[in-house]
Amino acid sequence: MDSPVTTRLSEQLREKIEESIVTGAYAPGTRLEEIDLAEMHGVSRTPIREALIQLEAVGFISKRPRKGWEVTAIPAPRLCEMFDVMAEMEAMCGRLAARRATDVEQRRIRLTHQACQRAKEANDPAEYYRLNEVFHLAIYDASHNAFLIEQASALHRRLRPYRRLQLRVRNRMHTSFNEHEAIVQAIEAGQGDVASDLLRAHVVVQGERFTDLVSSLESLVSPKLSVVA
Amino acid sequence: MDSPVTTRLSEQLREKIEESIVTGAYAPGTRLEEIDLAEMHGVSRTPIREALIQLEAVGFISKRPRKGWEVTAIPAPRLCEMFDVMAEMEAMCGRLAARRATDVEQRRIRLTHQACQRAKEANDPAEYYRLNEVFHLAIYDASHNAFLIEQASALHRRLRPYRRLQLRVRNRMHTSFNEHEAIVQAIEAGQGDVASDLLRAHVVVQGERFTDLVSSLESLVSPKLSVVA
DNA sequence: GATTCTTTTTGTGTATACAGAAAACTGACT
DNA sequence: AGTCAGTTTTCTGTATACACAAAAAGAATC
Numbered sequence: 292m293d294s295p296v297t298t299r300l301s302e303q304l305r306e307k308i309e310e311s312i313v314t315g316a317y318a319p320g321t322r323l324e325e326i327d328l329a330e331m332h333g334v335s336r337t338p339i340r341e342a343l344i345q346l347e348a349v350g351f352i353s354k355r356p357r358k359g360w361e362v363t364a365i366p367a368p369r370l371c372e373m374f375d376v377m378a379e380m381e382a383m384c385g386r387l388a389a390r391r392a393t394d395v396e397q398r399r400i401r402l403t404h405q406a407c408q409r410a411k412e413a414n415d416p417a418e419y420y421r422l423n424e425v426f427h428l429a430i431y432d433a434s435h436n437a438f439l440i441e442q443a444s445a446l447h448r449r450l451r452p453y454r455r456l457q458l459r460v461r462n463r464m465h466t467s468f469n470e471h472e473a474i475v476q477a478i479e480a481g482q483g484d485v486a487s488d489l490l491r492a493h494v495v496v497q498g499e500r501f502t503d504l505v506s507s508l509e510s511l512v513s514p515k516l517s518v519v520a
Numbered sequence: 521m522d523s524p525v526t527t528r529l530s531e532q533l534r535e536k537i538e539e540s541i542v543t544g545a546y547a548p549g550t551r552l553e554e555i556d557l558a559e560m561h562g563v564s565r566t567p568i569r570e571a572l573i574q575l576e577a578v579g580f581i582s583k584r585p586r587k588g589w590e591v592t593a594i595p596a597p598r599l600c601e602m603f604d605v606m607a608e609m610e611a612m613c614g615r616l617a618a619r620r621a622t623d624v625e626q627r628r629i630r631l632t633h634q635a636c637q638r639a640k641e642a643n644d645p646a647e648y649y650r651l652n653e654v655f656h657l658a659i660y661d662a663s664h665n666a667f668l669i670e671q672a673s674a675l676h677r678r679l680r681p682y683r684r685l686q687l688r689v690r691n692r693m694h695t696s697f698n699e700h701e702a703i704v705q706a707i708e709a710g711q712g713d714v715a716s717d718l719l720r721a722h723v724v725v726q727g728e729r730f731t732d733l734v735s736s737l738e739s740l741v742s743p744k745l746s747v748v749a
Numbered sequence: 750g751a752t753t754c755t756t757t758t759t760g761t762g763t764a765t766a767c768a769g770a771a772a773a774c775t776g777a778c779t
Numbered sequence: 780a781g782t783c784a785g786t787t788t789t790c791t792g793t794a795t796a797c798a799c800a801a802a803a804a805g806a807a808t809c
Contacts, residue, residue: 299762300763326790335764335765336764336765338763341570341762344574345573345574347574349577359791369667373667376609376612376665376671383605436605437601438601438605439604442605528792529792529793530792565761566792566794566795567792569761569762583761586800586801587760
């Protein structure tokens with residue numbers, strides 16, 4: 292039924308757990324106990340442990356001396372740093388995409404952008420959010436640098452639970468769309484430096500958006516706090 | 521004597537094995553067998569396995585279906601992609617460093633550069649190679665972006681066995697030094713964009729250096745090939 | 750002599766067992 | 780009643796054992 296050579300419980304478990312983190316099911320700060328996870332997935336501790344070790348190596352979780360594993364809660368300042376790096380990587384993708392994108396890839400970017408427009412006009416933030424990811428990934432792909440694509444995608448995924456919050460910001464969807472339009476034009480015109488600068492500005496977290504980010508961070512972590520307060 | 525809470529054989533083992541890869545003791549393509557490594561280090565398979573899993577997560581080794589673990593041999597085209605990304609990250613470090621470096625950090629960069637000069641004039645490539653790393657790391661630090669520093673350092677380390685080969689290229693030490701001088705000046709002058717562009721050009725693998733890289737790659741992998749040929 | 754089938758060996762993936770340490774709880778003493 | 784000490788429990792790190800699968804080697808047959 293499923294792939295026969297996918298022998299590797301620990302890999303499948305890593306994907307499952309990572310998915311739970313990325314989607315926010317396991318919020319930052321959540322404790323992960325090996326035995327619980329093992330029972331939950333009906334396996335022994337060993338493959339669970341191996342999955343957790345992989346997740347730790349990529350920074351998704353961290354191990355506290357005697358406290359078990361914990362979903363990494365990224366502090367706001369570090370999150371800004373990560374968005375800065377993300378911005379730079381996207382800028383690089385954009386520069387390369389403007390130089391290297393094939394006709395098919397250009398068309399794919401433009402089409403995804405138009406789909407974003409429909410989602411915007413339908414005032415459907417969820418759909419816009421989904422298409423926004425497709426849009427950015429399309430630009431990554433057009434860079435024709437496999438390593439860059441991997442790195443950018445990984446960081447994109449890492450930041451996913453935090454980016455989702457950004458769209459709640461007032462008018463973000465419209466602003467985002469307008470920025471996309473300019474980016475697409477720059478790529479189509481082959482203007483690498485322009486696309487690069489636009490993408491950097493588009494992704495980076497500046498000014499008031501930083502405050503939004505910080506405040507929305509609080510809605511992610513331990514809900515019990517809100518009960519106390 | 522050593523840190524008492526460093527209980528974690530797998531961590532120590534990961535560092536040891538990674539060191540062997542980075543220094544080139546384990547050349548690309550080398551087979552790593554769990555039992556051999558376990559005996560070699562006087563431990564059981566479990567911590568070895570955990571160490572290998574971590575190394576796989578970062579891309580140092582990869583697992584072949586039924587062939588065990590193998591030190592990842594990076595193909596030349598991918599290596600170029602990685603150097604391109606490295607160049608972009610260094611460029612970003614330089615741009616930030618020019619804006620943010622403290623007096624102490626500027627002085628540290630300049631001093632390391634002067635040490636490079638002494639190594640160059642003493643015609644000591646090994647020492648120059650070592651100081652070159654210190655120089656670049658000093659620029660990373662001056663960027664004041666902890667995440668960027670981590671990422672850049674990790675990629676730098678990843679590329680280390682390949683960068684070493686580059687210095688064998690004729691006159692590379694002198695060219696490198698001159699480029700460093702311009703970079704230092706740009707950072708001291710606070711010219712972020714200039715530092716950025718210079719660093720990108722300094723790190724990237726272009727033109728004839730690509731050919732050098734490809735040919736030097738062959739000296740890394742399985743020596744039996746040269747016996748056959 | 751070559752090819753194919755069978756058997757053996759080797760190596761990985763998962764489970765389980767065991768030891769040691771830290772944290773929590775309980776009891777006693779001040 | 781509070782604090783300190785001792786005991787118990789829980790959890791982690793490491794070792795070992797077992798099963799399954801693939802590759803290699805050897806034997807038999809064509």
